[in-house]
Amino acid sequence: MHAPSVLDPKLLTSLGDLELVARVTVDGASSGLHESPFHGYSAEFHQYRHYRPGDDLKYVDWKLFARTDRFYTKQYQETANLVAQVVVDASRSMAFDGSARVSKLAYARVMAAALAHLIASQGDAVGLAIYDEAIREYVPSRSGQTHLRRVLAALSKMEASGRTSAAAALRRAVDLLKRRGLVLIISDLYDEDDVERELKRAVRIGHEVALFHVLTREELEFPYGGEVELEDLESGQTRLAGPGARTSYRREFAEFLERWRTRCARYRIDYTRMLTDASLDTALRGYLLRRVGSGAR
Amino acid sequence: MAWQNPEAFWALALVAVPIAIHFLRKHRSARVPFPSLRFVQRSHAAAVRMRNLSDWLLLAVRVATLGLAISALAGPIVLTPSRLDAWDRRMARAVVVDTSESMRMAGEGGEPAAQAADEAADKELGGATFTRHFQATDLGDGMARAIAWLKTTPPSRREVVLISDFHRGAFDDGAAARVRPDVGLRLVAVGRPGEKRRIAGAELLGVDDESSRAETIELTADATVVTLHASAHPAARGLRFVLPPNSADAAGAILRSIARAGAPAGSAEEPIVFRFADAPPVSVTAIASPWMVRTVFGMIDDPALQAESDASQSRSLDRTDPWIVLANDRDRKPMLRAAAAGGELIFDVAARPETLFAASVVRAALVAHAAARRDEDEQEIAPIDRQRLLAWNRPSPPLGNVSPDVLRRVESSDARWLWAVVVILLACEQWLRARTTRTDVEAQRVAA
Numbered sequence: 001m002h003a004p005s006v007l008d009p010k011l012l013t014s015l016g017d018l019e020l021v022a023r024v025t026v027d028g029a030s031s032g033l034h035e036s037p038f039h040g041y042s043a044e045f046h047q048y049r050h051y052r053p054g055d056d057l058k059y060v061d062w063k064l065f066a067r068t069d070r071f072y073t074k075q076y077q078e079t080a081n082l083v084a085q086v087v088v089d090a091s092r093s094m095a096f097d098g099s100a101r102v103s104k105l106a107y108a109r110v111m112a113a114a115l116a117h118l119i120a121s122q123g124d125a126v127g128l129a130i131y132d133e134a135i136r137e138y139v140p141s142r143s144g145q146t147h148l149r150r151v152l153a154a155l156s157k158m159e160a161s162g163r164t165s166a167a168a169a170l171r172r173a174v175d176l177l178k179r180r181g182l183v184l185i186i187s188d189l190y191d192e193d194d195v196e197r198e199l200k201r202a203v204r205i206g207h208e209v210a211l212f213h214v215l216t217r218e219e220l221e222f223p224y225g226g227e228v229e230l231e232d233l234e235s236g237q238t239r240l241a242g243p244g245a246r247t248s249y250r251r252e253f254a255e256f257l258e259r260w261r262t263r264c265a266r267y268r269i270d271y272t273r274m275l276t277d278a279s280l281d282t283a284l285r286g287y288l289l290r291r292v293g294s295g296a297r
Numbered sequence: 298m299a300w301q302n303p304e305a306f307w308a309l310a311l312v313a314v315p316i317a318i319h320f321l322r323k324h325r326s327a328r329v330p331f332p333s334l335r336f337v338q339r340s341h342a343a344a345v346r347m348r349n350l351s352d353w354l355l356l357a358v359r360v361a362t363l364g365l366a367i368s369a370l371a372g373p374i375v376l377t378p379s380r381l382d383a384w385d386r387r388m389a390r391a392v393v394v395d396t397s398e399s400m401r402m403a404g405e406g407g408e409p410a411a412q413a414a415d416e417a418a419d420k421e422l423g424g425a426t427f428t429r430h431f432q433a434t435d436l437g438d439g440m441a442r443a444i445a446w447l448k449t450t451p452p453s454r455r456e457v458v459l460i461s462d463f464h465r466g467a468f469d470d471g472a473a474a475r476v477r478p479d480v481g482l483r484l485v486a487v488g489r490p491g492e493k494r495r496i497a498g499a500e501l502l503g504v505d506d507e508s509s510r511a512e513t514i515e516l517t518a519d520a521t522v523v524t525l526h527a528s529a530h531p532a533a534r535g536l537r538f539v540l541p542p543n544s545a546d547a548a549g550a551i552l553r554s555i556a557r558a559g560a561p562a563g564s565a566e567e568p569i570v571f572r573f574a575d576a577p578p579v580s581v582t583a584i585a586s587p588w589m590v591r592t593v594f595g596m597i598d599d600p601a602l603q604a605e606s607d608a609s610q611s612r613s614l615d616r617t618d619p620w621i622v623l624a625n626d627r628d629r630k631p632m633l634r635a636a637a638a639g640g641e642l643i644f645d646v647a648a649r650p651e652t653l654f655a656a657s658v659v660r661a662a663l664v665a666h667a668a669a670r671r672d673e674d675e676q677e678i679a680p681i682d683r684q685r686l687l688a689w690n691r692p693s694p695p696l697g698n699v700s701p702d703v704l705r706r707v708e709s710s711d712a713r714w715l716w717a718v719v720v721i722l723l724a725c726e727q728w729l730r731a732r733t734t735r736t737d738v739e740a741q742r743v744a745a
Contacts, residue, residue: 093332104332190333219332227340230331238328242340252336 009280013106018152022113026121028281029114029288048072082124082182083141086112086151087173088158089187091132092234095160098216100277105160107276108186108214113155114284115184120148128154129176131169132162138176163234167194174198180206189213189260196263203267210270210287213260217277222249301372301704308367315359355729362722369715374707376699385695387453390425391443394418395461397434400488410462410488417460417485426453436461437472447480452703456481456693462488463681473689481693484686498523500562502555502663519679535563536659537641540650541575547650555660561667567592568641569662573650581636581643583619588666589642593621593635595665620645633658 015021051060051071059073088108097103112128119126120143127141128151137158139151166187174183183202189195189211202209217223224230224241231238241249257273264271270290274283300306331337400411422428427450433439436459447455457476461467463486476482498512515522538548563569567588572579584590620634632647632654644662648654696703 096330096332188332190335216332222337224329229328230334230337231328232334233330233332235334237334239334239337240340241337245338245340248338249336256336 009102009107009110009276009278010100012110012280013102018109018113018156019117019149021110022117022152025110025114025280025284026118028279029284030118047075049075082119082122083177083179084115084119084124084126084182084184085129085141085173085177086115086126087129087131087170087183087185087187088112088155089132089164089166089185089189090130090136090158090160091162091164091191092160093164093188093190094214096216096219096233098218098276100216100275102276103160104188104214104216104276105158107274107280108212109155109158110280111212111214111274111284112184112186113152114280116148116151116155118288119182120145120151125181126151127176129169129173130154130158131166131173133165133169135169135172136162138173141177141181164191166191167198170195170198170202174202174205174207177207181208183207183209184212185209186212186214188215188219192256192259199263199269200267203269209267211260211264211272212283212287213257213271213273215273215275217275220253220275222246222253299374299376299699299704301374301707301710303371305367305371308370309364311367312360312363315356315363355726358722358726358729362719362726365715365719365722369712369719372704372707372710372712373715374704374710381696381699384452385454387427387451388425388693389427389447389450389453389455390421390458391429391431391447391456392418392421392458392460393431393433393436393439393443395434395436395439395459395467396432397461397467399462399464399467402494413487414460417487421458421460421485427451436468437475440472440476444475444477444480448702449706451706451708452696452699454481454693454695455479456483458483458485460485460487462486463686465679465681468681468686468689470689479694481691483690486680486683486686489680501525502552502560502562516679534565535568536663537568537570538650539570539572539576539579541573544573544576544650547573547655551650551656551659554656555663558660560660560663563663563666567666569666570638570641570643571655571659571662572643572645573655574647575649579638579643579645581619581638584621584635584637584642586637586640586642589635589637592642592662592666593623595668596623596661599661599665 012021012025048061048064049072051073055073059075061072061074064070064072090105090108094105094108095103097106116126116128123143125141125143126148128137128139129135130137137154139147139154164187166189170185177183199209199211222245225243225246227240227242229238229240261271263269270287272283272287274280394414396411400414401409418430422430429443429446431439431443431446433442440457440459443457447457457480459468459482461484463484468484473482494516496514496516498514501510501512503510510525510527513524513526515524536552538551540547569592570579584593619636620631621636622631622634624631624633626632626647630647631645634645636643636645642662644658646655646658648658
């Protein structure tokens with residue numbers, strides 16, 4: 001009997017410490033990566049100041065101490081070269097967990113946290129937009145650990161509610177980015193209306209867009225063989241599906257996935273499909289490898 | 298409306314099934330949350346759920362379809378006056394032709410009655426809607442078969458036509474009464490025997506100084522003359538006695554006594570053996586030959602035997618015992634029983650050969666044996682009075698009230714009309730179901 005993987009989605013999403021979870025996920029995903037997928041930390045020396053108790057000792061200039069017998073702390077001017085916006089779909093459909101017992105929202109939460117952590121650790125700015133029918137929560141893009149904690153705190157409080165209206169939310173999220181940056185959208189993408197237009201607009205503006213399509217195994221395979229009454233999580237509508245519904249569902253769902261793949265290919269949007277029963281690091285790693293391979297910064 | 302198979306209506310209980318399924322289905326299916334119903338097609342079975350008026354209509358159509366299908370299986374028959382008239386105009390006729398021995402004898406014109414009977418039968422068979430030809434040596438048996446066939450004919454008037462020479466004894470009131478009141482009867486007399494007929498009668502037993510005699514019987518319409526003349530055949534042929542010790546003369550004594558009383562001679566081809574009390578036993582088997590059976594059962598009602606045996610005699614037909622017991626004594630011990638030994642008929646008499654009972658048994662056996670060999674009725678020359686024949690005739694009555702028996706004989710019910718409506722309803726059900734599905738798709742599109 002072997003110990004469950006620490007990257008098991010069920011285990012990770014059940015941990016309360018999102019910062020720890022994000023770090024574990026990033027470590028797992030980026031292990032072996034020789035290049036940073038995002039722009040590295042760039043800091044320019046700005047000035048010395050007297051040491052104050054509590055300053056990080058790694059910034060103490062020991063050579064100066066040796067010369068002067070006084071403690072001075074180096075101060076740097078941080079330069080964030082990348083502005084990133086993590087956009088998370090928190091509509092009711094994201095509450096579906098399936099047999100993996102990991103909801104899409106929980107999966108999206110960890111993925112968003114990992115991305116935010118990765119970006120922030122590189123010294124870049126990261127923000128957060130949580131949406132359903134409109135943007136429900138917004139954290140502007142900033143760099144730094146303190147800001148990262150704000151982002152993680154917002155993700156921790158995130159709950160699934162409301163119906164999806166992605167186009168308006170995306171437009172707003174993109175408009176909130178003051179300069180060209182990276183837009184990372186995490187959603188189940190059921191709302192296709194006008195979303196393509198907003199994505200195209202975001203790319204035209206100059207943003208780099210990456211789409212993380214979160215799904216459960218049940219949505220992909222529709223394992224219901226007999227007769228079952230299904231209830232739409234967002235609208236509350238119900239529908240009786242018979243034994244023959246599986247074939248047509250799989251066909252139409254495959255067409256749905258193909259549409260998204262085609263759209264993303266058309267507009268050079270990175271498309272990553274993630275199933276909630278797959279380990280988080282695998283999904284993230286694929287994206288990071290593509291990003292490193294493409295030389296994108 | 299009448300029904301051929303009303304018991305099919307028990308299946309109407311099945312109508313409860315689609316109704317029950319509808320009400321059960323609402324609660325039976327598990328409700329499962331799902332992110333989006335965009336790609337989920339509605340089940341056709343969902344049409345059973347009562348969400349709106351079209352579902353009520355669908356259930357009504359289905360119940361009606363099932364009900365009409367069951368009604369069609371029940372075999373509906375619409376009893377219109379024209380249909381009943383048509384049935385009454387039809388005739389089912391069973392023609393029974395007498396093929397007994399008397400029909401083969403030459404008649405007045407020198408030709409047998411059978412020829413005239415065939416011509417009459419052809420004429421009768423051509424004049425009805427449903428006909429069947431029966432041949433019978435016994436008119437009663439032929440009539441029974443004819444009536445059994447008439448029970449299966451389609452609704453129509455029914456009659457039995459008997460074609461025979463109707464000599465005296467061939468038909469009587471009892472036979473006429475066995476024809477059902479809803480079946481007509483016609484007696485067609487054919488042939489005419491000659492004014493007189495001479496036939497060979499029985500051969501009588503002669504023993505020792507009693508010579509064998511033979512009968513010649515001359516029949517006329519008014520009289521029967523029996524003439525006895527000497528017979529050249531040996532006496533007592535076919536008879537054998539198994540006697541107790543010291544009874545050598547007993548056999549002769551028996552034969553002499555019954556010959557004087559008058560008894561038929563035996564037959565070498567059908568030998569009869571008599572074993573008496575205290576005689577050596579004989580090995581026997583069960584009787585199987587028809588002449589032995591006719592002889593034995595012909596003895597049962599012989600008055601002489603009845604007088605000698607106890608009134609409480611009983612015939613034992615124990616299947617494990619080859620003996621047939623014909624008479625018991627007061628202590629219920631067999632006095633007379635019969636069995637077979639090879640080709641011989643064995644009578645075991647529980648009395649000594651010197652007794653009167655022994656002689657009675659021998660005579661009764663010979664009389665029964667002779668009677669079984671000859672059907673004297675068929676020799677009768679006198680016909681049944683024509684007026685009497687006409688009195689037995691009666692026309693076939695109209696159908697009247699349509700009974701279940703009549704309904705079962707209808708060739709084809711009116712179920713085809715109900716099946717046509719069932720097909721139309723099935724098409725309606727398909728259309729309603731398709732409309733419900735289209736409505737759902739539209740609603741889904743609007744919602745999306």
